[in-house]
Every structure is written in structure tokens, then in C-alpha cells.
Amino acid sequence: MEGSRVKTTVKARTASLTRDPERTRAAILRAATAEITANGLSGARVDAIAERAGVNKRMLYHYFGDKQGLYLAVLEHTYAAIRSAETALNLEKLDPADGMRKLVLFTWQYFIDHPEFLSLLVTENMNRAAYLKKSKQIRNLHGPLVGMIEVLLKRGAAGKLFRTGVDPIELYISIAALGFFYMSNRHTLSTIFGEKLNAPERLEKRGEHIVDVILTYLKVSEKA
Amino acid sequence: MEGSRVKTTVKARTASLTRDPERTRAAILRAATAEITANGLSGARVDAIAERAGVNKRMLYHYFGDKQGLYLAVLEHTYAAIRSAETALNLEKLDPADGMRKLVLFTWQYFIDHPEFLSLLVTENMNRAAYLKKSKQIRNLHGPLVGMIEVLLKRGAAGKLFRTGVDPIELYISIAALGFFYMSNRHTLSTIFGEKLNAPERLEKRGEHIVDVILTYLKVSEKA
Amino acid sequence: MEGSRVKTTVKARTASLTRDPERTRAAILRAATAEITANGLSGARVDAIAERAGVNKRMLYHYFGDKQGLYLAVLEHTYAAIRSAETALNLEKLDPADGMRKLVLFTWQYFIDHPEFLSLLVTENMNRAAYLKKSKQIRNLHGPLVGMIEVLLKRGAAGKLFRTGVDPIELYISIAALGFFYMSNRHTLSTIFGEKLNAPERLEKRGEHIVDVILTYLKVSEKA
Amino acid sequence: MEGSRVKTTVKARTASLTRDPERTRAAILRAATAEITANGLSGARVDAIAERAGVNKRMLYHYFGDKQGLYLAVLEHTYAAIRSAETALNLEKLDPADGMRKLVLFTWQYFIDHPEFLSLLVTENMNRAAYLKKSKQIRNLHGPLVGMIEVLLKRGAAGKLFRTGVDPIELYISIAALGFFYMSNRHTLSTIFGEKLNAPERLEKRGEHIVDVILTYLKVSEKA
DNA sequence: CATGAATGAGATTTCATTCAT
DNA sequence: TATGAATGAAATCTCATTCAT
Numbered sequence: 010m011e012g013s014r015v016k017t018t019v020k021a022r023t024a025s026l027t028r029d030p031e032r033t034r035a036a037i038l039r040a041a042t043a044e045i046t047a048n049g050l051s052g053a054r055v056d057a058i059a060e061r062a063g064v065n066k067r068m069l070y071h072y073f074g075d076k077q078g079l080y081l082a083v084l085e086h087t088y089a090a091i092r093s094a095e096t097a098l099n100l101e102k103l104d105p106a107d108g109m110r111k112l113v114l115f116t117w118q119y120f121i122d123h124p125e126f127l128s129l130l131v132t133e134n135m136n137r138a139a140y141l142k143k144s145k146q147i148r149n150l151h152g153p154l155v156g157m158i159e160v161l162l163k164r165g166a167a168g169k170l171f172r173t174g175v176d177p178i179e180l181y182i183s184i185a186a187l188g189f190f191y192m193s194n195r196h197t198l199s200t201i202f203g204e205k206l207n208a209p210e211r212l213e214k215r216g217e218h219i220v221d222v223i224l225t226y227l228k229v230s231e232k233a
Numbered sequence: 234m235e236g237s238r239v240k241t242t243v244k245a246r247t248a249s250l251t252r253d254p255e256r257t258r259a260a261i262l263r264a265a266t267a268e269i270t271a272n273g274l275s276g277a278r279v280d281a282i283a284e285r286a287g288v289n290k291r292m293l294y295h296y297f298g299d300k301q302g303l304y305l306a307v308l309e310h311t312y313a314a315i316r317s318a319e320t321a322l323n324l325e326k327l328d329p330a331d332g333m334r335k336l337v338l339f340t341w342q343y344f345i346d347h348p349e350f351l352s353l354l355v356t357e358n359m360n361r362a363a364y365l366k367k368s369k370q371i372r373n374l375h376g377p378l379v380g381m382i383e384v385l386l387k388r389g390a391a392g393k394l395f396r397t398g399v400d401p402i403e404l405y406i407s408i409a410a411l412g413f414f415y416m417s418n419r420h421t422l423s424t425i426f427g428e429k430l431n432a433p434e435r436l437e438k439r440g441e442h443i444v445d446v447i448l449t450y451l452k453v454s455e456k457a
Numbered sequence: 458m459e460g461s462r463v464k465t466t467v468k469a470r471t472a473s474l475t476r477d478p479e480r481t482r483a484a485i486l487r488a489a490t491a492e493i494t495a496n497g498l499s500g501a502r503v504d505a506i507a508e509r510a511g512v513n514k515r516m517l518y519h520y521f522g523d524k525q526g527l528y529l530a531v532l533e534h535t536y537a538a539i540r541s542a543e544t545a546l547n548l549e550k551l552d553p554a555d556g557m558r559k560l561v562l563f564t565w566q567y568f569i570d571h572p573e574f575l576s577l578l579v580t581e582n583m584n585r586a587a588y589l590k591k592s593k594q595i596r597n598l599h600g601p602l603v604g605m606i607e608v609l610l611k612r613g614a615a616g617k618l619f620r621t622g623v624d625p626i627e628l629y630i631s632i633a634a635l636g637f638f639y640m641s642n643r644h645t646l647s648t649i650f651g652e653k654l655n656a657p658e659r660l661e662k663r664g665e666h667i668v669d670v671i672l673t674y675l676k677v678s679e680k681a
Numbered sequence: 682m683e684g685s686r687v688k689t690t691v692k693a694r695t696a697s698l699t700r701d702p703e704r705t706r707a708a709i710l711r712a713a714t715a716e717i718t719a720n721g722l723s724g725a726r727v728d729a730i731a732e733r734a735g736v737n738k739r740m741l742y743h744y745f746g747d748k749q750g751l752y753l754a755v756l757e758h759t760y761a762a763i764r765s766a767e768t769a770l771n772l773e774k775l776d777p778a779d780g781m782r783k784l785v786l787f788t789w790q791y792f793i794d795h796p797e798f799l800s801l802l803v804t805e806n807m808n809r810a811a812y813l814k815k816s817k818q819i820r821n822l823h824g825p826l827v828g829m830i831e832v833l834l835k836r837g838a839a840g841k842l843f844r845t846g847v848d849p850i851e852l853y854i855s856i857a858a859l860g861f862f863y864m865s866n867r868h869t870l871s872t873i874f875g876e877k878l879n880a881p882e883r884l885e886k887r888g889e890h891i892v893d894v895i896l897t898y899l900k901v902s903e904k905a
Numbered sequence: 906c907a908t909g910a911a912t913g914a915g916a917t918t919t920c921a922t923t924c925a926t
Numbered sequence: 927t928a929t930g931a932a933t934g935a936a937a938t939c940t941c942a943t944t945c946a947t
Binding site for chain 3 (some may be wrong): 686722810855890
């Protein structure tokens with residue numbers, strides 16, 4: 010069996026990574042991210058990771074303990090990246106509608122640019138978030154995100170621009186959902202609908218649609 | 234490794250399934266669905282499926298060829314179920330807004346009631362829809378769904394109830410997205426936000442939110 | 458490293474052990490006993506056991522779970538053998554001195570005939586009896602042995618043949634010690650003393666010596 | 682597997698053993714003794730030894746060649762210690778019975794105080810004394826011990842205190858056996874008999890028992 | 906149709922030892 | 927002298943699949 014694993018040709022071991030621990034570690038992490046997001050945790054092969062990274066298999070164990078430890082490192086690294094990018098948005102300087110639009114588009118673009126983030130979330134949910142629950146580092150990362158959205162909503166409501174009573178977590182889940190599902194399920198969706206959802210113009214159109222849905226929802230004063 | 238596979242106690246082999254081909258086949262399919270959706274395709278164990286089904290391992294091969302064949306059967310069976318349920322909705326008899334509300338709530342409820350459907354889509358997307366592409370049966374299933382939505386939109390636009398120019402596929406993806414993402418990612422979302430997204434009252438609230446978002450979007454005449 | 462492992466040529470797989478589970482299980486157990494007693498638990502190789510047994514390596518895991526499970530089975534099997542042989546001695550029919558002589562000589566002869574028993578005890582003590590503690594089966598095996606000795610001592614004391622106040626456990630340990638140490642340490646002892654302790658006439662002489670030491674101790678009425 | 686290896690926390694590397702060859706060597710030897718006696722030769726880990734010793738792994742190879750060389754050094758060092766302690770007993774000044782008692786008690790106490798000596802003998806016997814045979818140094822160490830016992834026996838026989846015809850080697854083996862087996866097998870013995878053989882008062886009682894057995898044997902004039 | 910013992914290939918992990926710095 | 931990253935070989939264990947009955 011195992012007919013559906015994704016294989017990749019060996020990365021020409023750039024300049025033979027001798028005696029540069031930091032670089033070796035990073036190479037392993039990068040390779041593991043690629044292999045795990047392509048094949049899932051149980052589908053990922055330690056051999057393949059080592060080969061991709063151009064290092065001896067033994068090194069994975071040296072740096073990360075075991076396959077699970079490596080996965081956890083990948084997870085933490087990947088989560089930290091998006092949350093740190095979000096924090097850099099500086100939405101507080103924009104007016105509420107522009108701030109929200111920026112957040113929505115950023116989120117959408119991030120999903121497009123980082124398919125490994127999507128895959129990893131998918132994998133981790135198949136694990137019932139078992140690893141995520143172990144990582145304090147990650148769990149503490151999300152207060153700022155919610156706070157950011159709360160401020161936008163309050164300012165929008167105060168200026169009579171947005172409806173009131175919106176739950177920031179519910180809203181964020183919707184913002185993420187509209188982009189995440191489209192990207193993470195693009196293979197089956199493209200197949201059943203017979204359209205190339207991956208095409209650049211299609212992606213741009215989708216981004217506008219998401220902004221439209223979210224802002225329309227926020228701007229209307231009365232519930233439907 | 235393999236610390237995160239989900240195991241289940243053996244299902245009391247109901248009256249020893251000897252000499253009832255149809256029942257044996259169904260038992261295998263049910264067991265395979267459970268095992269695969271719990272652990273993914275590469276995480277699923279043939280032994281575990283046989284044990285769950287209470288049949289001899291050899292039977293899997295007899296009825297389904299190999300693990301991949303079994304997976305394909307599970308996929309087809311699961312997809313056919315939702316599409317057939319949708320067709321039974323008879324939306325054409327309702328007014329556009331009620332019809333849309335019914336479709337949205339049906340979809341949401343279906344995701345709640347059929348976690349195996351979500352898991353299977355997730356798994357199949359990790360496979361880049363390789364199996365789905367092979368199954369003509371499934372691909373031909375989706376014309377009616379799109380047609381159904383198209384009719385609702387046209388009737389709503391004609392009656393000045395809905396905005397015009399809405400792409401039915403884009404809309405369906407959004408309807409599905411708002412529920413799918415919430416459910417499929419509930420483990421990580423619950424963890425990072427520290428809330429129990431699975432609680433019944435939370436699920437009901439989410440359903441209303443989704444209806445709200447979709448109908449608000451459709452009813453507004455001008456783009457935001 | 459690992460220069461001191463004991464290897465053995467493959468046992469001609471007698472009549473190819475096809476489809477005879479009981480025989481396969483027994484063959485594995487026999488091979489495991491040989492390999493583990495020759496090399497210790499950590500020195501024993503699963504591959505070597507499979508080869509000795511003439512079965513596929515996979516079978517060890519099929520029948521015994523893992524290497525530790527196999528070791529536990531070996532331990533239980535080996536312990537049960539000596540205790541059952543002891544019970545068959547029927548010492549109650551002999552007069553106390555003859556009974557004691559018989560027990561001592563039996564114990565000594567058993568150690569000569571079953572070097573695997575000695576090796577296994579040695580191995581298990583290096584494990585701090587971790588496996589033995591887990592096995593209720595074995596722990597419950599030793600009441601009869603102590604009882605048997607107690608009866609002999611009482612009858613001997615009642616007949617003024619043996620001294621009084623002898624602790625049966627302490628005595629049994631001495632009986633075992635005088636033979637066990639000689640056999641289990643024969644390699645180093647032969648080396649440092651430059652004598653072949655393994656020679657048959659030497660073994661017989663040792664048996665008489667042990668009987669002499671134990672019976673002299675028991676028969677004397679006053680403490681030295 | 683490897684569920685039974687004994688691990689220990691790192692010994693605070695006392696003031697970083699840089700540039701003190703003698704100290705480094707001694708630290709390695711001490712650590713190796715601990716690791717090997719705890720886990721056997723094949724169970725001992727080079728990494729663990731280095732960590733225990735607080736030195737770089739490369740140093741083991743520098744000083745001792747390889748793991749086997751290190752083991753041999755441990756063996757020689759440990760054997761030399763007991764033989765040198767024995768020589769210091771000065772038994773020739775005591776009357777035969779007191780001399781014998783002193784030797785017996787010394788041997789017993791030495792086993793109590795030096796569990797690493799017992800473990801090492803056990804390990805070396807599992808190796809069939811392969812290393813010991815290579816070490817002339819050790820083999821030449823034992824003449825004096827036998828001589829010492831011979832003198833005691835002769836003096837005792839001459840004074841009509843001891844029986845005649847006692848083989849000093851056979852006797853020494855018995856003296857050692859009565860203590861060695863009790864200590865080396867204390868884990869399994871404590872388990873099967875359900876008593877704490879390791880308790881201080883139990884150890885003292887055992888010492889008296891051994892003296893009793895040996896002296897009773899020697900003092901009786903007629904064979905049993 | 907049904908069983909479950911058996912297999913071979915390959916997965917993860919371990920370990921003594923060497924090498925560049 | 928000292929470091930610890932790096933290695934290759936080999937160890938334990940897993941898994942889809944086949945085969946004798």
C-alpha cells in the first residue's frame with residue numbers, strides 16, 4: 010500500500026552542513042515541516058526527512074529526541090510564525106473598517122502563502138490537538154489576537170459603523186474558516202465542482218468575497 | 234512512536250458474522266470508516282479494522298482488494314450519503330430565504346452529526362484528492378447541489394430579496410466553510426482559545442451565527 | 458564492540474514449522490531461553506532468537522508482544538520447571554537426614570543440568586527482579602518449598618537428630634548458595650584458581666562437600 | 682525495549698575536570714564501574730558513562746581505547762581492591778578459629794560494602810571469563826589468598842581444632858558462596874520468599890549463620 | 906466463505922565510534 | 927587535552943499482504 014505518499018528528490022546538500030549545529034537544526038526543521046505537511050504525521054518518514062535535510066538520520070534524534078519531538082518543534086515553530094506576523098499588523102492605527110479588511114486579507118493571504126500551516130493544523134486536529142495541548146508556549150500566543158479583534162469591534166461599534174454584540178472569537182473563526190476551508194479542501198472542491206480553485210484570479214476573487222461577507226455582516230445594524 | 238493512534242475495544246462480534254456476505258461487507262465498511270476517520274489513511278491499521286468488524290482479516294482483501302480499495306469504498310459511501318440527504322431537502326417548495334436557511338442549517342447539522350464525513354474530506358485532501366479523482370461516481374454527484382443553489386439565488390434575486398451576481402459555488406463553499414472549519418478544527422481552536430467549542434449550546438449559537446452571516450450577505454443589495 | 462556475544466549456527470529448521478502454533482511457540486521459547494541465558498537480556502538479539510527457532514522474526518511479536526514479554530515468558534517457564542521438579546521429590550517419606558541429603562543433591566544436580574536456570578536468575582537479579590515482581594504466577598510458587606523444608610527440620614529436631622532453631626529460608630539459601638555460586642561463577646573461579654571446576658569428578662566431589670557442610674551444620678547440637 | 686536500564690542524574694561536574702589527566706581517568710573509571718555494574722556490559726552505555734563522569738565521550742577512547750578496554754580496566758581495578766584488602770588481614774597472628782572467623786566475616790562484609798564487585802563477577806561470568814583470562818595481572822593475584830587459607834587449616838589441624846583433609850579452594854568457594862549468592866540474588870530471593878533480605882539486622886544474622894556453618898564444618902572431626 | 910499463522914519489506918530508534926574544530 | 931556534532935551499522939518493532947488449512 011502507501012501509494013499516495015509524496016516523494017521529493019534529494020535536496021543537493023548545499024555545501025555539506027558540517028559542524029554548523031544551528032544550520033543543521035534549521036535544515037531538519039524545514040525538511041520535517043515539508044515532509045509532515047505533505048504526508049501527515051504517521052505518513053511522514055524519518056528517512057525522508059533526513060534525506061531532504063541532507064543530514065544523517067541520527068541527527069534528528071540528537072536534536073529532537075524522536076519523531077514526536079520533531080513534530081512538536083515543527084508545530085510550535087509554525088504557529089509562532091503566524092501569530093508573530095499578525096502582531097506586526099498594527100491595526101490600532103487604522104479606522105475599524107480598514108483594520109478589519111486588513112486583518113481579513115492578511116489572514117487569507119497567509120493561508121495562500123503558507124500551505125504548510127494549513128496542513129499542520131489539519132494534522133494536529135486529527136491528533137485531537139494532543140501535542141498542542143502539551144505546548145504552553147503556543148497556548149499563550151493567542152491572547153493578543155483576540156484582544157486585537159476586540160478593540161476593532163469596540164471602536165467600530167462606538168462609531169456606529171459595526172453592529173454590536175459580536176463575539177470576537179466567533180468572528181475570528183469565521184474569518185479564518187472562509188479562507189481555510191477553501192484552501193485546505195481545494196483538492197476535493199476542485200474535483201467535485203470541476204473548477205480550478207487554485208488559479209490566481211480565482212484566489213483574488215475569493216479574497217474579495219471573504220471581505221465582502223465579513224464586512225457586510227459587521228456593518229449591518231439589525232440581525233437578519 | 235505512534236503515540237496518538239486511537240484504539241477501541243473490540244466490538245462484540247454480533248453472533249459471529251459467518252456466511253452472510255452482505256452483513257460482513259457492511260461491517261467491514263463501517264469499521265473501516267471508523268478506523269480511517271480516527272487515524273487517517275496511513276494511520277489506519279488493517280488489523281484494527283478487521284478486529285473492529287469482528288471478521289477475519291482475509292475478508293477485507295476478499296471484498297475490497299486492498300487497503301486502498303477499502304478506502305475508496307469508504308469514500309464513495311460517505312460522499313453518497315450527504316449528497317443524497319441534500320437532494321431530499323426539497324428546497325424548491327420554500328421561499329428563497331427559508332430555503333437558504335434550511336440548506337445552511339442542514340449543512341451545519343450534518344457536519345455535527347457526521348464527524349466521519351469531515352475527517353474523510355480532511356484525509357482525502359491530504360491525498361490531494363487522488364482517490365476522489367478516480368471515482369466518476371462521486372464527481373457526477375454534485376451537479377444537482379449547484380443547480381439547487383442556483384435556483385434559490387435566482388428566485389431570491391428575482392424577488393428583490395437577494396443581491397444579484399452571487400456565484401453559487403463560491404456561496405456554497407462559504408456555507409460549508411463556516412461550519413466545516415469550526416468542527417474540523419475544534420480541537421486546536423478549543424485549545425488556543427480556551428473555550429469548549431463542542432458544548433451543545435455553543436454549537437447551536439454557531440449555527441445561528443452562520444445563518445446570520447450568510448443571509449445578511451445575501452440580503453444586502455449593495456456591495457460593502 | 459560487542460565482542461563477546463555467543464553465536465550459534467542455525468538450527469536446521471526441522472520439517473519447516475508450518476501452521477503448528479504450539480510448536481512454533483515452543484520453538485521460540487526454547488530459542489529465547491538459549492539466547493538470553495547465553496548473552497543476558499540486553500545482549501540477546503531478537504534476530505538471533507528467530508534464527509535459532511527457525512521462524513520468522515515477526516512471529517516473536519505475534520506470540521509474545523515484544524522482547525520483554527518474551528523474556529517474562531522464559532522466566533516463568535524456567536522457574537516453574539524447577540519448582541515442579543522439587544515438589545515431585547516426596548521427601549516426607551524419608552527419614553530427616555536422608556530427606557535433607559536428597560534435597561541437597563537434587564538441588565546441586567539441578568544446577569548442573571540446567572545452566573539456563575542459573576543464567577536466568579543472574580540476569581533477573583541484574584534487573585533487580587523487576588520482571589519477577591510482575592509475575593504473580595512465580596511468586597506463589599514458593600510456599601510449598603519452604604513448607605517442605607520446615608517439615609524436615611521439625612521432624613529432625615523432634616528426633617534429636619538436628620539442631621533446633623534453624624530458619625528454613627536461611628537454610629535453603631545456604632543449600633542453594635553452595636551449589637549456585639560454584640556453578641554460576643565457575644568461569645572466573647576456574648581462571649583465578651587455575652583448576653577445571655567443570656570436570657565431572659570435580660562436580661561429584663563438590664556435591665559431597667555440600668552435603669557434608671549442610672548435614673554437619675544440622676546435626677551438631679550446640680552452636681560453635 | 683530497554684525498559685530496565687538504570688539511569689542516574691548527572692554528577693555535577695566538579696569544577697570541570699579540565700586538564701587534570703589523573704582525575705579525568707579516575708572519574709571515568711568510577712563512572713564506568715557504576716554504569717557497568719548497574720546494567721551489565723552490553724547494557725552499559727558509553728554516553729551514560731561519559732555523562733556520569735562529567736567528561737567528554739572522546740576521553741573514554743583516549744584513555745581506554747574502547748568500551749572493552751574500559752571494561753577490562755574496571756575489572757582489574759575492582760579485583761585488585763579485594764585481594765589487597767584480604768592481604769591486609771594479617772591472619773597469621775591469630776589462632777586458627779579466630780583467623781577463620783575473621784576471614785569469613787571480612788568476606789561477607791566486603792560483599793555487603795562492595796555490590797559493584799559482585800555485579801562485576803556476575804557480568805564477567807556471563808562473558809565466560811573471557812576478559813579475566815586475558816589479564817595476567819588478575820590471575821597472579823590469587824596465590825596468596827589460597828596460601829593464607831592453607832596455613833590456617835594446617836595450624837588448626839595440627840592443634841586438633843579443625844578436621845583434616847579440607848581442600849582450601851573448596852572451602853574458600855563455600856565461604857564466598859554463602860555470602861555471594863545471598864547478596865547477588867537478593868532481589869529474586871526477597872521476591873519469592875517475601876522477606877526483605879537487605880535489612881541491616883537480616884544481614885547481621887546472615888553473617889553469624891555463615892560463620893556458624895563454616896566453623897561447625899571445620900571443627901567436627903568425623904565426616905557426617 | 907472463512908480462519909489466523911506466517912512473511913518480507915521497511916519503519917523507528919539506538920549505539921559505539923570518529924572527526925572537524 | 928578537550929569538545930560535541932556527525933556517522934553507519936545494526937537493533938527493535940510494525941505493517942500490509944499472502945498462504946495453508
